[in-house]
Amino acid sequence: MRYLLLNCFIAVLSVIIIGCPGFPITGSTDYPNPQFIYSHPSFSPDGSKIVYIWDTFNGLYIDLPIKGTSGLWIMDADGENRTLLKSGQYLEYPTFNPDGNSVLFSKHNLYKIDIDGGNFETIYNQGWVRQSSWSPDGSRIIFSADTSERFHGMFLLVMLNVNDRSSYHFDWHSARPIGSSPFAFSPAWNPNGNSIIFFHHFEGICSVDLNGSNYGLVQGPGDLKPSLSMLSVSSDGMKLTHDMADRIWTVGINGENPTVIAKEGYFPSWSPDGSQIVYIAPDPEIRNARVIWIMDSDGSNKHPLTRATDEED
Secondary structure, three states: OHHHHHHHHHHHHHHHHHOOOOOOOOOOEOOOOOEOOEEEEEEOOOOOEEEEEEOHHHHOOOOOOOOEOOEEEEEEOOOOOOEEEEEOOOOEEEEEOOOOOEEEEEEEEEEEEEOOOOOOEEEEEEEEEEEEEEOOOOOEEEEEEEOOOOOOOOOEEEEEEOOOOOEEEOOHHHHOOOOOOOOEEEEEEOOOOOEEEEEEOOOEEEEEEOOOOOOEEEEOHHHOOOOOOOEEEOOOOOEEEEEEOOEEEEEEOOOOOOEEEEOOOEEEEEOOOOOEEEEEEEOOOEOOEEEEEEEEOOOOOOEEOOOOOOOEO
């Protein structure tokens, strides 16, 4: 009997503290694990649109009223006029074609879809693909992929020619012969089109020309603990933004002036004019629910574009 009374007391106390299941939540609310309801936002080349992932699976709490269709979405840069491009769970890392007419994204394979939802196609299916980046002229795509037979997490950089879909492992370490080159992530083209910026788990943030020469470190591994998950190059090629230790940083292309511009944030991406950065951070009221924010490139004027209780229908 006393165990029954104790369980009843705990249930009543839970309702008082947490709230009744199914009702909207107000005030500051914490949950035990971060939930990326929204993730991977990225600007269109003209700055008018943002493509992003919205996934109900990442936020399944019984007392959080999440409704809508998981998948790849696009919206105006002010957060209005949201449109579903492709439904599905576990989609990742969308990025626009330089002409703004289509979007790459990954879900094990690499896919492309037009911004009106048409012409969906598989671009690469020979490995487990993560982040990708278009060349400035749209002729090539570089991405991080595990191409081993059993997917051991040995991510390499793969270069793909768009026209004939031929691909090869990008030999970034030829100027620094360290054997093989696994654990390479977040490749991004320098806007000059002649070099690649990427993160290597042991080396740090690296820069290298397309022919494998002029290898150099932007930030060494001692400055990047733990590892980052996303980096983006400004349109003038002078700065990077990246997330590391759950914070958003900016740093000069040569490693100068590393600065924290958001004390909590993930998946940052520059606007085309370099004036703003879109990223993921906690909802103002539901702290462990991650949503889309935008800020000026110096870290000022932070505000959310979406909310955890928005309905994506």
